[in-house]
Amino acid sequence: MEVTVEQFSQLYEQAKPLEDRIAIQQAYGTRDLTEWFLDLAKPQLSETVLDIGCGNGHQLFGVVTKCRSGLGIDLSEALLDTARQAAAARGLTNVRFLKASGDQVELGLERFDLILCNFAIYYMDVARVVAKMRQHLSPTGRVYIMGSPDENARELLEIHRRATPFLPSVYAPGFSDIRKYEPLLRQTFGACTFHQFINPLRFPSPEVFVAYYTSTTLFQSSQAAVEGLEAKIREISRAWWQEKQEIRITKIVDIAELGRPRS
Numbered sequence: 001m002e003v004t005v006e007q008f009s010q011l012y013e014q015a016k017p018l019e020d021r022i023a024i025q026q027a028y029g030t031r032d033l034t035e036w037f038l039d040l041a042k043p044q045l046s047e048t049v050l051d052i053g054c055g056n057g058h059q060l061f062g063v064v065t066k067c068r069s070g071l072g073i074d075l076s077e078a079l080l081d082t083a084r085q086a087a088a089a090r091g092l093t094n095v096r097f098l099k100a101s102g103d104q105v106e107l108g109l110e111r112f113d114l115i116l117c118n119f120a121i122y123y124m125d126v127a128r129v130v131a132k133m134r135q136h137l138s139p140t141g142r143v144y145i146m147g148s149p150d151e152n153a154r155e156l157l158e159i160h161r162r163a164t165p166f167l168p169s170v171y172a173p174g175f176s177d178i179r180k181y182e183p184l185l186r187q188t189f190g191a192c193t194f195h196q197f198i199n200p201l202r203f204p205s206p207e208v209f210v211a212y213y214t215s216t217t218l219f220q221s222s223q224a225a226v227e228g229l230e231a232k233i234r235e236i237s238r239a240w241w242q243e244k245q246e247i248r249i250t251k252i253v254d255i256a257e258l259g260r261p262r263s
């Protein structure tokens with residue numbers, strides 16, 4: 001299922017929601033996805049990296065500090081701006097950014113040793129972006145694709161459902177489940193291994209949970225359809241907190257590893 005341009009521009013035209021989401025996940029999560037990923041992918045100082053749908057560059061920065069150079073591409077001007085500013089603030093001179101759609105980008109003869117596409121492939125024409133990955137992967141390179149299976153953040157959805165039956169298309173069952181691409185990925189890259197990263201988040205108060213909820217694409221793509229959604233969620237999360245003395249959600253990430261895994 002492809003997301004229309006109108007839906008997409010609502011989701012990522014502002015940088016703040018994604019930035020808030022990442023910051024809250026980092027503050028209240030039990031584990032760090034980037035650290036875990038670096039341990040899996042083991043980037044080398046001689047290698048180059050391409051991040052398709054890089055967002056604010058958060059994950060790319062972790063990788064590029066261990067590599068020769070990196071390129072991040074994204075469609076959102078706002079997120080690319082934040083990524084460029086963050087790269088400058090960190091003094092990173094080996095990373096550049098390009099505004100382009102992952103399924104249409106023209107990168108000439110460039111080849112990359114590592115290609116990432118995290119929480120973004122399902123917004124693109126998947127056959128085309130996978131062909132681009134194959135085209136621009138070095139002969140010994142590897143590709144990592146992240147997505148969220150339906151079991152991800154069940155509690156978030158349960159709280160949302162207490163407020164409204166409305167479910168946006170980006171939360172339809174299977175939308176961000178990358179396992180559905182397995183036949184295409186195997187056919188294109190041969191080896192395809194799935195890994196899973198599980199990260200429980202424990203919020204310190206209902207207010208922090210509400211801040212997290214309002215940073216999600218679930219809220220952003222529901223708020224126009226559901227009147228007073230934020231106020232309803234605030235009330236429900238306070239009651240949930242009173243009843244259970246906590247709010248936790250469990251983030252579950254699937255990672256497809258393609259090409260040549262490092263031994």
Ligand SMILES: C[S@@+](CC[C@H](N)C(=O)[O-])C[C@H]1O[C@@H](n2cnc3c(N)ncnc32)[C@H](O)[C@@H]1O
Pocket residue numbers: 008012018052053054055056058059073074075076079100101102103117118119120123124
């Ligand atoms: C959930 S965010 C993930 C960002 C980043 N990969 C991360 O893990 O933090 C999805 C990103 O995909 C980008 N995106 C969506 N459609 C795209 C397309 N066709 N080409 C490039 N980027 C796209 C959005 O702008 C957004 O930055």
